[in-house]
Amino acid sequence: MSDTAELPRQRHLRADASRNRERIVDAARTAFVDHGPDVPLDEIARRAGVGNATLYRHFADRKDLIQQVTLASMDRIAEEAEAALAEEEDPFQALRRFVHRAADERIGSLCPLLSEGFDKSDPEVVRMRDRLDAAILAVMESARQAGKLREDVAAGDLMVALTQLTRPLPGMMCDGIDRYVHRHLQIFLDGLQAPARSELPGSPATFEDLAQPQDGAM
Amino acid sequence: MSDTAELPRQRHLRADASRNRERIVDAARTAFVDHGPDVPLDEIARRAGVGNATLYRHFADRKDLIQQVTLASMDRIAEEAEAALAEEEDPFQALRRFVHRAADERIGSLCPLLSEGFDKSDPEVVRMRDRLDAAILAVMESARQAGKLREDVAAGDLMVALTQLTRPLPGMMCDGIDRYVHRHLQIFLDGLQAPARSELPGSPATFEDLAQPQDGAM
Amino acid sequence: MSDTAELPRQRHLRADASRNRERIVDAARTAFVDHGPDVPLDEIARRAGVGNATLYRHFADRKDLIQQVTLASMDRIAEEAEAALAEEEDPFQALRRFVHRAADERIGSLCPLLSEGFDKSDPEVVRMRDRLDAAILAVMESARQAGKLREDVAAGDLMVALTQLTRPLPGMMCDGIDRYVHRHLQIFLDGLQAPARSELPGSPATFEDLAQPQDGAM
Amino acid sequence: MSDTAELPRQRHLRADASRNRERIVDAARTAFVDHGPDVPLDEIARRAGVGNATLYRHFADRKDLIQQVTLASMDRIAEEAEAALAEEEDPFQALRRFVHRAADERIGSLCPLLSEGFDKSDPEVVRMRDRLDAAILAVMESARQAGKLREDVAAGDLMVALTQLTRPLPGMMCDGIDRYVHRHLQIFLDGLQAPARSELPGSPATFEDLAQPQDGAM
DNA sequence: TATGAATGAGTGTTCATTCAT
DNA sequence: CATGAATGAACACTCATTCAT
CATH class of the missing domain: 1.10.10.60 (Homeodomain-like)
Structure with missing residues (x-):
């Protein structure tokens, strides 16, 4: 119903x-x-x-719970990406908005959980990942089309950095890290802006790369 | 001897x-x-x-071990900062070098340990923190003097972001995250370059701020 | 009961x-x-x-278990005291009966546990101690009124001696010490009888004294 | 010494x-x-x-150390018994003196150690026990001859009661129990005086009885 | 179905005892 | 001979997971 x-x-x-x-x-x-x-x-x-x-x-067990919690979070973040793209006029501003909103979703405390024993073949996960991938790609592509986003980054880069920069420091009250999170994201976003100020090592990380445990790419 | x-x-x-x-x-x-x-x-x-x-x-216990490991790591990182400042001609390049070297020291897996029950009053810790602080400040100040580093960031900002961006994802092989670390640091460094491309929320975080558990500043 | x-x-x-x-x-x-x-x-x-x-x-932990076991034992012993007073005609005989029954309750192996990290402020403990105190005092006072109990002893004296004399020797089969316990208690009771055959050093120990960790009295 | x-x-x-x-x-x-x-x-x-x-x-190990410490203590106590007998005129006063001096030797914290895995067949132990037995027997016999000591007690009774009444309460500072020790010993000694005020259950415990682990006697 | 209770495997830590300097 | 260091075998306590009401 x-x-x-x-x-x-x-x-x-x-x-x-x-x-x-x-x-x-x-x-x-x-x-x-x-x-x-x-x-x-x-x-x-x-x-x-x-x-x-x-x-x-x-x-069924802790892993399953983590899986479900993560899915719920991905759902919310995807919505944020979609909303940002739809509602913001400036494409890079949409990217900024999405990033800061995702931070408020505490994405950092959830996505790392992906890495443990996360079942990446779960159809639910695959479906959600694809949706999130699409939403973020859309935001990034829009910004890139407008010449605002540097060329040498992909969605995977953004997700990992976003996750890392918003992770809580163990034992530190969340308010402790929160003070820095948005500052650092802002700096990172500045670094993402075109034109690129330096050359990046390695190759852009796509969303699919995140699912692969082993990679020899460089 | x-x-x-x-x-x-x-x-x-x-x-x-x-x-x-x-x-x-x-x-x-x-x-x-x-x-x-x-x-x-x-x-x-x-x-x-x-x-x-x-x-x-x-x-004596886990905490003590973490303390010692962290001290050893801080020692190495301080050396990196001092060496970078002494050996690099371009001040911002010194900053870049320091950041990437610190990443190679796995600083991310150690400094977060600072936050738990870390005894910040331990004289050894205080001494090492002061030394590290001085070394990083010197690098940053040098870059700032040269007009290469944006004005609205402090040493604490750098340390926290550096720590977060280099933290291993739990369960993920280290090589997994390593692929991204240097890319993200490079992007972050680009964001640190002057001129600033956006205004940062909050206020610069100094090294001392990291030691304070509670802060109302924003 | x-x-x-x-x-x-x-x-x-x-x-x-x-x-x-x-x-x-x-x-x-x-x-x-x-x-x-x-x-x-x-x-x-x-x-x-x-x-x-x-x-x-x-x-919760060993201390808690000891606490509960001790409380249960104190409960039983208090009942013994009350029953002895109610059922025995000769007041000193009531005292003798109580002492021997308490010994059978293995009080010696439990009350010493009082001393370790025993939480004397626990309301349950306070309540039980007061009840036990009242019961023993009643028995002793009755005997004293009848002129059968020497004047220079108090309830604390009795409890401590009773506890000590009934403690199991570590490693010795309980039957080993049991052989002596009732003999020694009988001798001690004889020593408690009026008229006193000697002068006692120090001052009578009340029940409250047992709760105080530090005492300068002598 | x-x-x-x-x-x-x-x-x-x-x-x-x-x-x-x-x-x-x-x-x-x-x-x-x-x-x-x-x-x-x-x-x-x-x-x-x-x-x-x-x-x-x-x-060799903890047991051995305990053994040696106990022997040293027995040695001192035997001396006390011998000295008391030699120097006190009143035979029962000699007994009182011995008992209180033995208490000061902290015999209670050592003799219980006898019971654990104590090697009673050790020749050293046998020799010392015999000596101590003889010394205490002499004191008691002297008092008994003078009609001051009740007939139905033996040296083993005295040693066990003396040990028990002087044992430290676990966790309680020694001063805590010390306050009571001499009072209780005095009461016990009063109970030992002739004429006996009651009949004792069981039979007198000799020194040899202490060495037997298993006894059905009553 | 929801729940409190039960449990075994695991972890931090201590200590008697042995080893190497 | 004396010592600091090393070690494995405890033990207290926790927690994910299963069971019975």
């Missing part, structure tokens, strides 16, 4: 069960942001106000 | 004990880089080829 | 969980008696027939 | 070695008194001002 059709894991989910699932995902994101990726699952369950076993009813 | 007067923890350290200490510190740095800051200490001991208790003879 | 409502730690405790808790407390008391206060908690769990983590679900 | 010829462990012991041995035994006794029988051997070595390995050169 409601538009949960976007993540139709289980077809017929009881109303309270569906609500529990939502709460767990939200609690997990918050917990990851606050205490890092090793936060006890019991803590997440506690924050969500459910028993620990309920968490396991919805998510 | 000039002893290693630089870190005179214990006066008379037996030759083999000293060798073990070195091996543990080395193994720890490698292990932190490979598996993150939560790597089991037993794993570190195993890599160092010593028993676990030997590790505890040299380092 | 005290009703179980006296220790309503958790409101709704599942039947099996409650049974486990009981078994752990019992196993702990036995283990403390058999192997002293440093017996591995795993051993206690093993005796109770539960996993080690189950023990930690019920008791 | 008895001449050192009594403990001719090693025939030709270098002067400094002999001094070290003494210091270790002394440190061990103090450490046992202060921190209980589980005090780390390194702590004892530290107090003695020697390396830990030196301790192992003199004593």
Whole structure:
């Protein structure tokens, strides 16, 4: 009935069960942001106000939970990219807006989780990645067409740098790092602007590159 | 016989004990880089080829080990900064060189460790931080004097961004992230160049700011 | 017998969980008696027939377990004192009965545990101590009124001596010390009888004195 | 102090070695008194001002050290008994004096150590026990002959009670228990005086009984 | 279905004892 | 002979995951 059709894991989910699932995902994101990726699952369950076993009813294990949380985050970020492209007149300004909004989504505390044992072959993941890839590519391509974005960077470069620059420092309150995040992103964006002020080593990293564990490219 | 007067923890350290200490510190740095800051200490001991208790003879606990490893790394990085300033003609090129060399030192996998329960009042730490601060400030000031470095950034900005951009993604082979690190640093450096292409939010972060847990500045 | 409502730690405790808790407390008391206060908690769990983590679900740490075991023991001993006073005609005989019954409760292996890191400010402990204090005082006062108990002793004296004389010798089978316990208590009781046969050094120790870590009195 | 010829462990012991041995035994006794029988051997070595390995050169293991410390203590106590008998006119006063002096020797913190894995067949132990037995028996017999000591107690009773009443409470500073020790011993001695005020359960425990691990007697 | 409870495997840390200088 | 160093075997405690109500 409601538009949960976007993540139709289980077809017929009881109303309270569906609500529990939502709460767990939200609690997990918050917990990851606050205490890092090793936060006890019991803590997440506690924050969500459910028993620990309920968490396991919805998510097979920690990896699965991370997967779902990450998907939800990617969904939001893709929306940000799409909105930025649609609403901003200046293409490079759209890129700036997207980047800063993604930072506010705490993308840094979630995307690193991608790397652990993340199942990149999961169809859900593939679908979401493609969507996000497309959205970001669109923003970048628009800026590039306008001559505002340097030529030697690709979407993968942006995502990795964005992720890294917004990662919480372990043990440091999020407010600690937050003070710097937007400054550094702004500097990085300045570096992305055309004309390029230096030559980059290596080759542009596309989104697909992120999925490949091993790469000999240089 | 000039002893290693630089870190005179214990006066008379037996030759083999000293060798073990070195091996543990080395193994720890490698292990932190490979598996993150939560790597089991037993794993570190195993890599160092010593028993676990030997590790505890040299380092009171995980925090202490991190402290020592970090100090060793800061030492190396300070040297890099000093050497870059002394040997490079172009002041901004000195900054570039320092940043890329620091990345090769895996600074990203060590300095974040600063944030956890790091004892910032430790005299050794204070001394090393001051030295590193001075070295980086000298590089930056030189570049600034030459009109190559934007005005609205300070040493703390550089250190945090450098740290973040070089952090290993947990679980990802180091080679994975390494592919991007130097590209991103180069972009960031481009963003640092004068003239500034945008206005930065917040205020420049000095080295001292990094030591303060709570800051209301924005 | 005290009703179980006296220790309503958790409101709704599942039947099996409650049974486990009981078994752990019992196993702990036995283990403390058999192997002293440093017996591995795993051993206690093993005796109770539960996993080690189950023990930690019920008791935060060793201190907590000791606290609970001690409380249970104090409860039983207080009952003994109350019963002795109520049922024995001869007041000094009531004292003798209480002392010997307390010995059978293995009080010696538990009350010493009071001294370590025992949280004397715990409301449960305070309440129980006050109850035990009142019960013993009543017995002693009754005997004193009858002119059977020497004047220069207080409840603290009795408790400490009772505790010491009934402590198990580490490593000695309990039966080893048991052979002597009741003999020695009987002798001690004889020494407590009025008229006093000698003058005691120091001053009577009240129950409150036992709670004070430091005392200059002599 | 008895001449050192009594403990001719090693025939030709270098002067400094002999001094070290003494210091270790002394440190061990103090450490046992202060921190209980589980005090780390390194702590004892530290107090003695020697390396830990030196301790192992003199004593095979913890058990051996305990054995030697106990022997030294028994030696002192035997002397006290002999001196009391020789110097006091009133036989029961001799008993009182011996008991209080033995308490000052912290016998309680050492004799319990007898029970653990104590090698009772060690000739040294047998010899010392016989000597101590004889000394105490002499004191008691003297008092009994004078009609001052009740008939139904033996030397083993006295030693066990004396040990128990002078044991330090774990974790409680020694001064804590010290306040009570002499009071309780005095009461116990009063209970020992003839005429007996009650009938004792069981049978008198001789010194030999203490050596038997298993006893069905009652 | 949701839940509290149970559990075993894992980690940090200590300590008795052995080794090498 | 004396010592600092090394070590493996504990033990306390945690947590992801499974079980039973």
